[in-house]
Amino acid sequence: MHPAESPVEGPQAQPRPAAVAFLRWGVIALSVLMVLLFLLSAKLRLHYAYSYNENGMLDSVRHIRAGLPLYTAPDVHFTPFLYTPIYFYAAAFAARFTGASFVTLRLVSIASTCGVFALLYALVYRESRRAGAAEGSAKPTAAVAALAAVGCFASSYPLVLEWFDVGRVDMLYLFFLMAAMYVSRPGLSRPGARGPLAAVFAGLLWVCAFQTKQGVLPIALLALAYDYRQPRRIAAGLVAFFAGLAASFAYLQHTSHGWYRVYVFGLAGGFGYNVREGLRFLPTDVLGAYGVALLVALAAALLAPPRWRSPRTLFYAFGCVSMILFTGYIRGHRGAGPNALLPAYLWIAVLFGVSLARLGARLQHRSSYSQAALALLYSAALIQLAMRVYVPDKFVPAPAEVAQRDAFENQLRAIPGDVMVAAFPELAVQAGKSSYADMDATGAVIEANNQTYGAPLLAQYAELIDSGRLSAVVTDRPASFFLAIPRVWMPSDFLSRYPLMVPAAESAGLIDYQPHYIYLPCSQAAVAHKLDRTVDLAACGK
Numbered sequence: 002m003h004p005a006e007s008p009v010e011g012p013q014a015q016p017r018p019a020a021v022a023f024l025r026w027g028v029i030a031l032s033v034l035m036v037l038l039f040l041l042s043a044k045l046r047l048h049y050a051y052s053y054n055e056n057g058m059l060d061s062v063r064h065i066r067a068g069l070p071l072y073t074a075p076d077v078h079f080t081p082f083l084y085t086p087i088y089f090y091a092a093a094f095a096a097r098f099t100g101a102s103f104v105t106l107r108l109v110s111i112a113s114t115c116g117v118f119a120l121l122y123a124l125v126y127r128e129s130r131r132a133g134a135a136e137g138s139a140k141p142t143a144a145v146a147a148l149a150a151v152g153c154f155a156s157s158y159p160l161v162l163e164w165f166d167v168g169r170v171d172m173l174y175l176f177f178l179m180a181a182m183y184v185s186r187p188g189l190s191r192p193g194a195r196g197p198l199a200a201v202f203a204g205l206l207w208v209c210a211f212q213t214k215q216g217v218l219p220i221a222l223l224a225l226a227y228d229y230r231q232p233r234r235i236a237a238g239l240v241a242f243f244a245g246l247a248a249s250f251a252y253l254q255h256t257s258h259g260w261y262r263v264y265v266f267g268l269a270g271g272f273g274y275n276v277r278e279g280l281r282f283l284p285t286d287v288l289g290a291y292g293v294a295l296l297v298a299l300a301a302a303l304l305a306p307p308r309w310r311s312p313r314t315l316f317y318a319f320g321c322v323s324m325i326l327f328t329g330y331i332r333g334h335r336g337a338g339p340n341a342l343l344p345a346y347l348w349i350a351v352l353f354g355v356s357l358a359r360l361g362a363r364l365q366h367r368s369s370y371s372q373a374a375l376a377l378l379y380s381a382a383l384i385q386l387a388m389r390v391y392v393p394d395k396f397v398p399a400p401a402e403v404a405q406r407d408a409f410e411n412q413l414r415a416i417p418g419d420v421m422v423a424a425f426p427e428l429a430v431q432a433g434k435s436s437y438a439d440m441d442a443t444g445a446v447i448e449a450n451n452q453t454y455g456a457p458l459l460a461q462y463a464e465l466i467d468s469g470r471l472s473a474v475v476t477d478r479p480a481s482f483f484l485a486i487p488r489v490w491m492p493s494d495f496l497s498r499y500p501l502m503v504p505a506a507e508s509a510g511l512i513d514y515q516p517h518y519i520y521l522p523c524s525q526a527a528v529a530h531k532l533d534r535t536v537d538l539a540a541c542g543k
Contacts, residue, residue: 018372024379025145031386032152036118039155042393043111043166047104049398051406051515052427055106055168057082057439058092060426063101065093072257072264075446075458077465080438083264083445086253087177087213088170103427106168113172114165117347118151120179124186125150125351128313129358142361149382150354153294156389157346160290163396164340171340174214175347181206182320185224185238187312197237200225204241212249215265216331220323220344227319228312268449279333286332286342287325287349293385294353297378301356305363317352324348357382408506412519416528418472421465423490425475425516440490447488455488463492466499472525474499475516498522500540501529 046053064079065071071089072081092109099105129143158165165172184203207221225238253261288295307314328345331337360378364371398406413420413432422429424440443462447455465471474495476483480502483491499520521529523541530536 021372021375021379024376024383028149028152028379028382028386029145031383031390032148032155035152035155035158035386035389038391038393039114039158039165042158042163042396043107043114045393045397046163046166047107047111049103050403050431051398052103052425053107053163053167055103056425056427057442058089058106058168059101059103060430060436060439061089062092062096062106063430063436065089066096066101070257070260072253072260074260075438075443075454077438077443077458077461078436080442080446080458081260081264082439082442083268084170085212085215085265086261087209088173091173092168103168107166110168110172111166113176116176117172117179118155120176120183121154121347121350121354122147122151124179124183125354125358128186128355129362142358142365146354146358146361149357149386150350152386153291153353154347154350156386157290157342157350159389159391159396160286160346161339161342164343167340169340170214171343174210174217175343177206177210177213178217178220178344179347181210181221182224185227185316187228187316197233200234200238201241204238205245207242208245208249211246219327223319223323224316227315229315230312263454267451268446268454275333275335275337278337279329282329282332287329287345290389291346291349291353291385293381293388294349297360297381297385298349298352298356300378301359305359307359317355320348320351353382353385405506406515409516412503412506412532413475415532416473416519416521416525419470420473420475421471422475422516424477428475428516443490447490452488459488459490462490466492466495469498469522469524472521472528474520475505476518476520477516479518480520495520501526501536501538503529503533503536 060079061071061081064081071086073079088109092106093101095109096102096105099108126143126147129146181203184199184206204225207217207225210217211221221242222239225242226235228234250261307317325345325348328342332341357378361375364374364378410428410432413422413428413434420429420432420434421437422432422434423437426436426439430436443458446458449455466474480491480496480499483489484493484495499522501521501523503519503521505516505519519532526538526541530538
């Protein structure tokens, strides 16, 4: 153990006043509660048969399980997402044991989230013990700070639309990101043989993070190069990172026959910037959600200032730039959802925990005002955690919603022949229909600046719609919405070929990732009338 991290006996053994001890235990209890609330929510939501915004993810896993490469030419039946591949292959591996289902995808995300909690605790605990030992109060303060950091991040579950247990790439990406940050921290990169070796390991972990979600690139570069006084460490980390990237790129290019580059680099980045979302990031997404936590961090910087030019300070400063400010940049792009906020909230939790430890350790040994200041500090932590307490039932589909989803499946089964369920391939499979590509995936190809692949895909959709092979087309928005978009999968003559519209069995619950409109051709007028007695058949001359 490094001497700076050794617990120090002495002043910490002095009894604490009951009020401070009560508040301190309150922080511990609320932090544990936030983790338990997530675990309970995940358990209650796990076996829901329909999608929590997981559309297309399961289709990609089935594609891999069928022995097909993830990256292929865009097609109306399957188009890959613009993500890098590790999550999909991890979920496909898990599916060998549990089957290809939403449950499998969610289990991967839940396990990843628990891994993030563990790494977050470990990072803050190690940093807090170091800070506490310097002040003569290590272990107790470190444990409270580490738990508070985990509770702070766990409390963001409602803010990110319950993304912790949603079967998508983000939580596995965050796990690799946190593991890479843990290994990149100054404590594992001291001069000597250990520093470069840890940097190589960190570089490889950053490769894993990149191959789970490629937006990590600027974060990785800053984390690997923050300590300018250790050129050997920087060189070792960057060489390992770029060598790993090059090797994985070459392998994926070879196995995908060149399509990996097209999706990950060629088509990604074609999304416009939403100024409104970018402007609301700091005041609403950051200060509105975690203003108290950031106030604690500011107080620590002023009252227990670090050595501003030390490697540790540089690490946290670069972390703020890459994890928070870069997140704000990503948040402003069109199509970015609340899940884009996950790295920022994770780093705010790190700052909150470390700052709580620094202030707590510093205030232990002040005479006249220390107990009042400690009470104020723990009260602030309690307020931050209490602000985010939620009821798990709020995020669990009610029985009425499940019944409405089942009713929609019955609608699909009642339509003979082939039905294209746009944006919801899993619903089509569950109803025994053919699977068509997820619209988020095909939309990224069609709307990209590079139309080399979008134009042929549009032609495929036009041929499919005009062929008469489809008995119905199901969408989540009215046809008028799609037809108003310059480049979109729906051909301009869609309503003349599918003039009959029947409302889908709608769910009025919280979870709204579902189709709403069923369009049918005149040849299916009898089916349309059976589905909805009030359907207007005038467009078909009836």
